[in-house]
Amino acid sequence: MEKIGLYLGCNIPMKAPDIEQSFRNILPEFGYQPVDLEGATCCPAWGTAPSFDMDTWCAVSSRNITIAEEKEVDVITGCNSCFGVLSEAKHFLEDKARRTAVNAKLAEIGREFKGTSDIYHIAHLLHNKVGVDRIRDKLKYSFKGMKIAVQTGCHTLWPSDVYKVKEENPYYPTILKELCEATGADVPHYSRLEACCGMGGMRSTDVEKSLKLFAEKLFSIKEEVDPDIIVTTCSSCFLQFDMSQPILKERGVIDFEPIPTFYYTQILALAMGFDPAQVAAISQIDRSQIIADMQSERRLVKEVA
Amino acid sequence: MKIEQKKIDEAVQTITGYGGHGILNCVQCGACSAVCPGVKAGFSLLCRNLIRHLLNGELEEIIEDPSSWGCQACNRCTEICPQDVRPQEVVFAFRRYQANEMAFSTSAVTSQMNLYETGHAVFTDARELRKKVGLPAEPPTSAYNEKAQREIQALINSGPMGELGLF
Numbered sequence: 326m327e328k329i330g331l332y333l334g335c336n337i338p339m340k341a342p343d344i345e346q347s348f349r350n351i352l353p354e355f356g357y358q359p360v361d362l363e364g365a366t367c368c369p370a371w372g373t374a375p376s377f378d379m380d381t382w383c384a385v386s387s388r389n390i391t392i393a394e395e396k397e398v399d400v401i402t403g404c405n406s407c408f409g410v411l412s413e414a415k416h417f418l419e420d421k422a423r424r425t426a427v428n429a430k431l432a433e434i435g436r437e438f439k440g441t442s443d444i445y446h447i448a449h450l451l452h453n454k455v456g457v458d459r460i461r462d463k464l465k466y467s468f469k470g471m472k473i474a475v476q477t478g479c480h481t482l483w484p485s486d487v488y489k490v491k492e493e494n495p496y497y498p499t500i501l502k503e504l505c506e507a508t509g510a511d512v513p514h515y516s517r518l519e520a521c522c523g524m525g526g527m528r529s530t531d532v533e534k535s536l537k538l539f540a541e542k543l544f545s546i547k548e549e550v551d552p553d554i555i556v557t558t559c560s561s562c563f564l565q566f567d568m569s570q571p572i573l574k575e576r577g578v579i580d581f582e583p584i585p586t587f588y589y590t591q592i593l594a595l596a597m598g599f600d601p602a603q604v605a606a607i608s609q610i611d612r613s614q615i616i617a618d619m620q621s622e623r624r625l626v627k628e629v630a
Numbered sequence: 631m632k633i634e635q636k637k638i639d640e641a642v643q644t645i646t647g648y649g650g651h652g653i654l655n656c657v658q659c660g661a662c663s664a665v666c667p668g669v670k671a672g673f674s675l676l677c678r679n680l681i682r683h684l685l686n687g688e689l690e691e692i693i694e695d696p697s698s699w700g701c702q703a704c705n706r707c708t709e710i711c712p713q714d715v716r717p718q719e720v721v722f723a724f725r726r727y728q729a730n731e732m733a734f735s736t737s738a739v740t741s742q743m744n745l746y747e748t749g750h751a752v753f754t755d756a757r758e759l760r761k762k763v764g765l766p767a768e769p770p771t772s773a774y775n776e777k778a779q780r781e782i783q784a785l786i787n788s789g790p791m792g793e794l795g796l797f
Contacts, residue, residue, distance in 0.1 A: 385786075480705075521667035
């Protein structure tokens with residue numbers, strides 16, 4: 326079993342621990358043992374240290390990375406923002422002067438950044454290391470006939486020059502599409518595939534601007550795909566889709582029912598037969614009906630011993 | 631309007647000092663603004679337009695504008711820029727200038743306090759929720775780890791954030 330450092334961030338362990346539980350359930354099935362990074366902090370989020378001081382940002386990010394370095398493991402994140410912030414900090418630390426300054430700060434707390442652990446998103450691990458064939462082999466339920474609209478989110482795509490794993494064309498991402506197709510589902514293209522959902526700094530700065538951007542994306546999804554579910558690999562996008570669709574519905578901006586939204590590893594865990602009460606238990610939008618369908622007898626592909 | 635070179639130099643130096651090293655490469659082509667979700671959502675001073683104001687020597691004049699805080703940090707601009715400006719770095723440099731002059735919304739203070747006290751910008755007591763899905767009540771992060779909290783406080787205190795009197 327290969328060890329991998331599980332960097333949790335903030336939103337996943339505090340607001341969506343069912344997503345964390347889905348990671349912990351599926352990873353060993355694919356030969357990866359998630360290792361806790363004890364005492365890891367916020368990445369730090371864009372609106373905190375990165376908005377004040379580059380060295381403080383790099384010091385907080387690299388402190389998190391040193392925890393993985395001590396355990397001699399690479400890092401996976403589930404949150405796109407964490408992936409972006411940690412990857413960019415690591416990129417900035419390639420500058421010698423920056424690294425010296427940051428390591429002087431880290432020395433005060435008895436740490437040193439060496440740069441020996443790489444940063445991946447869990448989607449990268451599943452797509453590039455596990456691979457869609459091994460995912461298919463583990464399925465207990467097939468999602469054949471289901472239609473999924475995918476939302477990759479921003480921070481695994483740009484700027485591609487600082488990321489360990491890159492999409493061939495970040496304006497036309499395919500990793501999540503292929504991961505979803507591995508479950509048997511259809512994943513049609515829609516014109517605003519790469520558009521921002523409006524979460525993040527925008528939502529905390531101006532919620533109306535954020536909702537307007539979100540609605541535009543949502544209309545594109547509804548009109549062009551009309552999916553059974555929306556699937557994302559970004560925990561921030563997940564929160565936006567799950568909490569803002571009911572707001573738009575209540576305001577009469579949308580005339581359709583909110584579309585159930587999942588984090589990718591949640592649908593994968595469901596397809597592998599894990600307990601929805603553990604891996605897909607927390608949402609504003611009622612997902613019980615679609616979850617019952619996803620794990621219904623007619624979808625069984627084989628008996629898993 | 632007469633533009634004073636001294637003011638341009640001051641703006642460029644300030645932005646460069648806060649990490650916006652590519653600002654002088656900008657040719658105002660607007661590719662960044664074309665792909666920017668913040669511009670699309672209606673934040674007026676981001677990407678090309680922000681850089682134009684800065685290169686006209688405006689700094690204090692626009693310090694109260696909230697646009698930079700609407701930046702999603704998505705870096706679409708960095709990817710598309712043909713001049714290697716890395717516009718997001720300029721936007722964030724301007725935001726850092728604003729932050730260090732305390733020109734930011736009070737709503738942004740909560741996440742700084744959370745980060746300083748718990749190590750998490752987003753912090754809620756999720757212990758019941760975690761138990762409900764079969765996880766240990768306390769996450770293995772800094773949330774309930776005093777040593778980790780002391781470490782992050784030391785890192786924040788030793789930089790300019792520690793001098794702002796927020797904590």
